[in-house]
Amino acid sequence: MAETTVELAGFSGMLMRPGDAGYDEARQVFNAMIDRSPAVIARCSSTADVSAAVRYARAHDLAVSVYGGGHGVTGAAVVDGGVCIDLRGMKGVSVDPSARTVRADGGLTWGELDGATQEHGLAVTGGRVSSTGIGGLALGSGSGWLERKLGFTCDNLLEAEVVTATGDVVTASDTENPELFWALRGGGGNFGIVTRFTLRLHQVGPxxxxxxxxxxxxxxxxxxxxxxxxxxxxxxxxxxxxxxxxxxxxxxxxxxxxxxxxxxxxxxxxxxxxxxxxxxxxxxxxxxxxxxxxxxxxxxxxxxxxxxxxxxxxxxxxxxxxxxxxxxxxxxxxxxxxxxxxxxxxxxxxxxxxxxxxxxxxxxxxxxxxxxxxxxxxxxxxxxxxxxxxxxxxxxxxxxxxxxxxxxxxxxxxIGDEGAGRVEAAFGPEKFARLQRIKAQWDPQNVFCHNQNIPPGASEVVVPQPR
Ligand SMILES: Cc1cc2nc3c(=O)[nH]c(=O)nc-3n(C[C@H](O)[C@H](O)[C@H](O)COP(=O)(O)OP(=O)(O)OC[C@H]3O[C@@H](n4cnc5c(N)ncnc54)[C@H](O)[C@@H]3O)c2cc1C
Structure with missing residues (x-):
């Protein structure tokens, strides 16, 4: 394994390595069956930090995991000996009550997002347990008590800011990188790290x-x-x-x-x-x-x-x-x-x-x-x-x-760790093949593999559009 004592260029968040204060708490996830020790936990405070952490991991040939809320039962948020890109330092949230939208950083929990949107009597379908991360839940589509009225969380996703496997930052929406946008709505964390979600809000409660x-x-x-x-x-x-x-x-x-x-x-x-x-x-x-x-x-x-x-x-x-x-x-x-x-x-x-x-x-x-x-x-x-x-x-x-x-x-x-067949069963063969093609475009080396993984399919020309 490569040395991880080198500082991350351009990283302004917090780095935690084995033995550091806070490291043992930071590596814990919801499921106590999981006990993994990343080489470094990179608690990011900005999109630039996420890019720097991806580039660092790739340059040192280290495995990458992404920690949103840590609720995934498989413990994919943490990886032994790799770089845990920890979004819990990214909690920005900005509600536009007149447009009925919210821009939410990838490290928020549903409790934090609901609290911010409800100040305006607005909400979007969200997790049923408030400590769940918005990232993992929304990317897996997002089922919640409001879904029969408002659709899944992903049905209300308007735009995503994504750090790709190369560390570049792109926008995905109906008009920019629409295939990537399609994949982010249900395909999990396979295609990049979503640093900011823009979601449509609706009048609910308070x-x-x-x-x-x-x-x-x-x-x-x-x-x-x-x-x-x-x-x-x-x-x-x-x-x-x-x-x-x-x-x-x-x-x-x-x-x-x-x-x-x-x-x-x-x-x-x-x-x-x-x-x-x-x-x-x-x-x-x-x-x-x-x-x-x-x-x-x-x-x-x-x-x-x-x-x-x-x-x-x-x-x-x-x-x-x-x-x-x-x-x-x-x-x-x-x-x-x-x-x-x-x-x-x-x-x-x-x-x-x-x-x-x-x-x-x-x-x-x-x-x-x-x-x-x-x-x-x-x-x-x-x-x-x-x-x-x-x-x-x-x-x-x-x-x-x-x-x-x-x-x-x-x-x-x-689902838990139930094998590739069960991941494919989430989509059916046609959608799975389309997701594999999109994966091949955006992450041909399967850098983002610590998740319910969709391996890259037949390769296509890579045309990312960095901002
Ligand atoms: C008690 C409990 C209740 C739940 N209730 C619901 C429910 O009501 N509805 C529902 O749909 N699900 C529910 N879930 C399941 C939950 O949605 C998933 O476990 C989800 O993956 C958790 O997201 P997280 O960010 O907290 O977890 P994490 O473990 O941090 O992440 C899960 C996966 O998503 C990836 N990921 C997380 N954030 C990002 C990001 N910003 N960009 C890219 N990849 C990312 C991670 O790398 C990992 O592979 C529940 C889970 C628990 C434990």
Missing amino acids: IVLGGMLMYPAFMGHELVRFWRDFMLKAPDEVGSGLAFLTAPHEDFVPEPVRGHPVIGVILLYAGDVEEGQKALAPMLEFGPPGMSMVQPMPYVALQQMIDPGNQKGFLNYWSGDFFTELPDEAVDTLVDLATQPVSPLTQMILVAGGGAVARVDDNATAFGNRDAPWNMHYLSMWVDPADTQTNIDYTKRLCGAMKPWTTGHVYLNF
């Missing part, structure tokens, strides 16, 4: 009707059937998901259900609160929930609602699948297994899609599979390494049991 209903597991079969039918008819304003979890030992939870498997129905109405009461009424009136927390609340509070159960530092194993339909047999299989978790930290999440997501032309972005209304995130979490195999086996058993109803497509942001 007070919205939303929250969680919590039901005991024994009501699961009837509840999930009812929720499925409710969501198939719900207006676009209704965002919702089911969370199979274990009720926490907290005062706000009724004593009899604490520590027991429960099913949470998460609801958000992206519109007028009174209209929301009418739209959500059928779901709110379904049986008596063990607990109802659905009420008018700040949108930012709703965006942080499931934060407490999703803290950095647990051991994680994830997978995901789309379903086109959820017949009763699928519901029964899901409820039977998901209400018997082997870890009280595990959260199996089923998100209802459709609406605005399904109305975008399938060829408009790299993300595909827009017509599958159900997106399943198998999210197992536990604490004791001795329980690792039991948890992985359990997750695989649940995924396997649900296979008869999967579309064969997956959501890039929800």
Whole structure:
């Protein structure tokens, strides 16, 4: 390996090497299964720093990883012995309320971006846990509670500032480098480092009707059937998901259900609160929930609602699948297994899609599979390494049991290290081939390979347009 003690030319951020103060904290990611030691963590403070770090890594033949929010389950944000290009020093955000746009630096989290846009009563579809990075989530397309009304995050991307594999800075939009722009909308971090996202905003809140209903597991079969039918008819304003979890030992939870498997129905109405009461009424009136927390609340509070159960530092194993339909047999299989978790930290999440997501032309972005209304995130979490195999086996058993109803497509942001076939399954063969061609143009050496990787395909002439 090349020496990394040389200073980075033109770099004005912070460099952390093994033994330096802050290094061990900075290399940690959300998933505690990952324990990697980069040769250097380059915490960038500007786009110029990102360029300098890319050029340095390439000149010294060092592997490159990009750290956005560090939430990716595979731990791709950090690489052993390489250069971790850390965007957490880049937190600039500028809202233009009259144009309804935001320019957001790549190191922001969703909590930080939502906070800035909500000062103007504006929002864009964002992550369901506020500590998630905007970068990884948006580039993987970006599913959130507002998606049925506003589309995915990537459907609202207007422009991206990108540091390429050569360290050059380019703009991608509908009019500049449009193929690159197409790839950035769902293709993950394969094509460059996005240092700034310009996103379209929409009027949301600041007070919205939303929250969680919590039901005991024994009501699961009837509840999930009812929720499925409710969501198939719900207006676009209704965002919702089911969370199979274990009720926490907290005062706000009724004593009899604490520590027991429960099913949470998460609801958000992206519109007028009174209209929301009418739209959500059928779901709110379904049986008596063990607990109802659905009420008018700040949108930012709703965006942080499931934060407490999703803290950095647990051991994680994830997978995901789309379903086109959820017949009763699928519901029964899901409820039977998901209400018997082997870890009280595990959260199996089923998100209802459709609406605005399904109305975008399938060829408009790299993300595909827009017509599958159900997106399943198998999210197992536990604490004791001795329980690792039991948890992985359990997750695989649940995924396997649900296979008869999967579309064969997956959501890039929800899968783990599952092999090249599963990455291709996020796009389908035609889109994957197009992404490989774009990769060959912009990153023929696969410098950005620590991600859900799309290897370069047949090479084409490289015509980057540096600014
Ligand atoms: C608790 C939890 C809840 C989640 N909820 C949702 C959800 O509601 N919807 C959803 O869609 N996903 C969700 N995810 C998945 C999440 O979107 C992905 O894990 C995403 O990759 C995280 O992005 P990050 O920047 O935080 O992670 P990182 O680990 O830092 O990055 C993930 C990948 O993206 C690359 N990357 C990050 N930023 C950039 C950038 N600016 N330019 C180029 N490449 C970059 C990294 O190199 C890495 O390969 C959730 C994850 C967790 C842990």
